Amino acid sequence: MSLNGKHALVTGGGTGIGLAIARALAAEGAQVTITGRRQEVLDDVAGKGLFGMAMDVRDEDDVVAKVEAAVAARGPIQICVANAGIAEGKAFHKMSMEFWRNMVATNLDGVFLTLRESMKSMTQTDWGRVITISSIAGVKGMPSGACYSATKHGVIGLTRSLSEDYLGQNFTFNALCPAFVDTPIVTRNTDNISKRAGISEEEARASMVNVNRHKRLIAPEEIAAAALWLVGPGSGSVNGQAIEIAGGQM
Template structure:
């Protein structure tokens, strides 16, 4: 049985909620061996109990040493990691006119550095076996600009750039590298952003949500399972010629 065929060892970061959880659920259902990585051990264990994930590890992804240790532990408890899904991330809001370097650095530390560190940890084994899938959950904020989230946009643009550069380097090795770029998705990340904007601007939540969804021709938030299905496809054998792409899951907005 080749690595491209089931089962494979897939690790999903930030898998305790939102897109990460939906992705882990889809991949477990497909018969893959899934490792759930979450910030807390309790959160990871809860996902394993509810979804049937094979392995759980806990780490703060912004701690490079802890992340590397967690990835190493996952590989030891199962097989080398064949598919890495970089999902962990987050956003902060601020007008660009009020944006400071500290916030920009926090967004890079949360959304970009862990992606690079995780890739560097799993890449040697992928190259050795001549197979690998690296899928990073970026955002349409990596493809266009949005108000109030300038530092987040900068970080997600950096992730897309890293994806495209690495795909060029790895194309001959059998390792593909892609980004999935959801629009506003029905997760607690978007809910938190709405909370903060509501507090800062005093505007009604319904009006803010209407702005979030207004540019989407579907006129609704994207569902986490819709993003997860795209990740599942990119992780599969049928996407072996797809690399260096930033695929927008946004209902036609772009």
């Protein structure tokens, strides 16, 4: 497989799943624009085909301007990976409107804006691949995860609807749905769960690990491998799918 000449955009590309996918795409020859809120984080990992660009996916004007700048610099976006998101649990009756709106703005509005702006240049080409990063919480409910799960269900609905809009054209839209991945999000949530539930950090971490059917955290590179498959040869008939990566049937 060669992605030479292809421009990829990966949101939330400075750490975790996004960075693993960005590096995998760059290794196959793509020029990859990685975005995140903090330029210094992006600068630390830029190079070897990765180009950092601070962008807040919640801000429509910022997304419009930054995607235009990326296209001007590296050509039309033909691979779009909408990965930026936040994950935090909270009991439903304790959930404020501010908490709800911030997560929806990041996890769902951000995906909508990223895809809308990327498609403007992608549809001017003859090939494109869109990958959204949902979650296993996008296909099932999670304790204390009403808001997060709602946003990730929404991401799958958006992805599937777009696959129908462009059916028969050389563009595909698929969602990856990981269970718990070994990223900084798990580290942060370990502390949050420990404090919220009054349990040890070891017990808090185990509560996430045990959700995964094979009882281990998933490596970010495993998610990246799935993304590479979806942009590689022979994947053109995989469209509108929510692909679970959870170590077994959920």
